[in-house]
Amino acid sequence: MQQIINFLLRNKNFLLFIFLLLVAIGFTIQSHSYHRSKVISSTNFVSGGLYKWQHSIGKYFNLISVNERLLIENEYLRNQLTIATADTSSSKIIDTSTFATPYSYFRANVIRNDYQKRDNYILIDKGANDSIKIDMGVITDKGIVGIIEDTSANYARVISILNSNSRINAGLKNSDQYGSLLWDGKDPNMVQLATIPKQAIIKKGDTIITHGRSTIFPKGIGIGVISNYTMNQNNSYYLIEVKLFNDMTDIGYVYAIENHNAEEIKTLQTLDE
Incomplete structure (x- = not known):
């Protein structure tokens, strides 16, 4: 306390000057509208900047929950889109609450993604307890990622398209x-499409999609575009270089696809063997 008193006594003239200066400024602002408006404008600028900074920080930390809500919404919309397009040839109004759709979508987060090896795998945070099964297709909103190869209770391993x-x-x-x-x-960033017959009309930039010839992926899911192509040694098939839509080095979340008719189709296929 004594030190504070000594400080005030030593600097009493300077402190008095500061006090009188602040009083004078206060009277000037109160008595002149121009000065008052300038001070208010400056205060708004500073406080606005602080609030904007505070909002940006809060928005950044809120991205996780926002992203999770978007994933839930996308999962729901994908399932509803499957319902709406399941019978495009029918003119009847379909009761979507009871219609048996061929596909369902399940969202998951990627917790490990290999892409530098010859045979790469992806680990996701959903497993058998979340209805994830072997041979489900795995995609993002941009295109295909791979196929579920194995599951545990809470996790699943995906064989990436970057796998020999x-x-x-x-x-x-x-x-x-x-x-x-x-x-x-x-x-x-590149995969190859083999055994396209030479009769096919192709050009650079053409889109490559899943063709629905298996029980894993629906027809029409994007894969990439043709960047180059050559003929094989027998001059009968194309070997096509495909630039992927997905950046396979940066996969954050995925959707696993269940084909409800897969077992029935497989049963019929075994009859021909």
Whole structure:
């Protein structure tokens, strides 16, 4: 306390000057509307900047919950879209609450994503307890990612399309020509589409999609675009380089697809074997 008193006594003239200056400024502001408006404007500028900064910080930390809500909404919308397009040939009004749709979508977060190896896998945070099953297709909002290979109670392993063992039916968007999608182990942004017959009319920039020739992926899910193509040694099939829609090095969340008719289709397929 004594130190405070000594400080005030030593600097009494300076402190008195500051006090009188503040009083004078206060009287000036109160008696002149121009000065008062300038002070208010400056105060609003400073406080506005602080509030904007505070809002930006809060918005950043709120992104996690916002993203989670968007994933839930996208999951719901994908399922509703499946219902709406399940019978495009019918003119009847469909009761979507009871209609048996061929596909359901389940959202999941990626907790591990390999893309630098020859055979890459992805780990997601949903498993058997969340209705995730082996042989479900896995996609993002941009395109395909892979196929569920194994599950535990709470997790699942996805065989990535960046895997030498991956084989997915795919083809040209503008025709019924299709082949086998594979990866040569080189560029994580490029995959190869093999066995497209030479009769197919193709050009750079054409879109490649899933062709629905299996029980895993619905027809029409995007994969990428043609960046280059060559003929095989026998001059009978194209080997097409496909630039992926997905950035496979940056996969944050996915949707697993269940085909409700898969077992029935597989049963019929075994009858031909």
